[in-house]
Amino acid sequence: MAKIKPKNNVELNKMRAAGNLAARVLDFITPYVKEGVTTNYLNDMCHKFTLENGAISAPLNYRGFPKSICTSINEVICHGIPDDKKLKNGDIINLDITVILDGFHGDTSRMFYVGEVSAEAKKLVETTYKAMMAGIETIKSGSQLTSIGWAVEKIAKPAGYSIVRDYCGHGIGREFHTDPMVIHYGVNDKNYDMKLKKGMTFTVEPMLNVGTFETELMTDDNWTVKTADRKLSAQFEHTLAVTEDGVEILTLSPAGYTYPPYV
Ligand code: MF3
Ligand code: CO
Ligand code: CO
Numbered sequence: 001m002a003k004i005k006p007k008n009n010v011e012l013n014k015m016r017a018a019g020n021l022a023a024r025v026l027d028f029i030t031p032y033v034k035e036g037v038t039t040n041y042l043n044d045m046c047h048k049f050t051l052e053n054g055a056i057s058a059p060l061n062y063r064g065f066p067k068s069i070c071t072s073i074n075e076v077i078c079h080g081i082p083d084d085k086k087l088k089n090g091d092i093i094n095l096d097i098t099v100i101l102d103g104f105h106g107d108t109s110r111m112f113y114v115g116e117v118s119a120e121a122k123k124l125v126e127t128t129y130k131a132m133m134a135g136i137e138t139i140k141s142g143s144q145l146t147s148i149g150w151a152v153e154k155i156a157k158p159a160g161y162s163i164v165r166d167y168c169g170h171g172i173g174r175e176f177h178t179d180p181m182v183i184h185y186g187v188n189d190k191n192y193d194m195k196l197k198k199g200m201t202f203t204v205e206p207m208l209n210v211g212t213f214e215t216e217l218m219t220d221d222n223w224t225v226k227t228a229d230r231k232l233s234a235q236f237e238h239t240l241a242v243t244e245d246g247v248e249i250l251t252l253s254p255a256g257y258t259y260p261p262y263v
Pocket of ligand 3: 096097107108
C-alpha cells in the first residue's frame with residue numbers, strides 16, 4: 001500500500017475539532033429521529049447545525065452527491081440519499097455525517113431505531129457496534145492495518161452475519177477519502193496491509209448484513225447501495241488517530257451515545 005504521511009500536532013488538533021463537530025451533529029439530531037419525520041428534514045437540520053458551527057457538509061456535491069448527509073434505512077447498506085419519505089415504526093437507519101472544519105474532515109455514523117424495532121434488528125445493530133469497537137481496539141503504533149478486519153470478523157462471524165467487502169474505511173484529513181484502504185473482513189494480503197504509525201488518521205466503518213455480503217448499486221441514483229438479498233444491514237463509523245500506545249477516537253459522542261437506544 002502507498003506510503004501514508006502521519007499528521008503533525010497542528011493537523012491532529014484540527015482533526016480533533018472536525019471529528020468532535022461531526023459527533024456533535026449526531027448528538028444534536030438524535031431526538032429528531034422518530035416515526036413520521038422525513039430524511040430530508042434530518043438532512044436540513046444537520047446541514048444548518050453544521051453551518052452554524054463554522055463548518056460545511058462534505059457529502060454535498062461530493063462527486064455529485066446531492067445532499068448533506070447519508071441516510072441509509074433497513075436494507076440500504078450505505079450512501080442512501082435523503083428524500084421526502086417518512087420514517088416508519090420498526091425502521092433502523094444509519095446517519096452518516098462528514099463535516100469539513102478548518103480544512104479537515106471528520107466522518108462518523110451511528111444507527112438509530114425508529115419506534116419499536118425487531119429483536120433481529122437490535123441484535124444486528126449491537127453486534128455491528130461491538131465489531132467496530134473490536135476493530136478499533138487493535139490499533140496502536142506498530143500494529144498491522146489488517147488486524148482491524150480480523151477483529152471485526154471475530155465478532156461478526158459467530159453471530160452469523162456477513163461483512164460487506166465492496167466498501168471500506170479510508171484515510172482522512174484534508175481529503176475525504178485517501179489511502180489507506182481499511183478492509184473490514186479478515187484478509188491475508190500484503191497489498192492491503194501496513195504497519196500503523198503514530199499520527200495516521202483513518203476511519204473504521206464496518207457494514208454487517210443479516211444475509212449475503214453482496215451489494216447492489218441502485219441504478220436510478222447511482223449512489224444508494226442495498227444488500228443484494230434485501231435483508232437488513234447496519235453500520236457504525238468512527239474517525240481515529242493512531243497514538244504511541246493505542247488509538248484516539250476523534251468522533252466520540254460528547255453526549256456519551258454509543259449504540260441505540262439513546263436515552
Ligand atoms: N461518509 C461516507 C464514508 O464514510 C462517504 C459518503 S460519500 C457521499 O466514507 F458522497 F455519499 F456522501
Ligand atoms: Co468514511
Ligand atoms: Co461516513
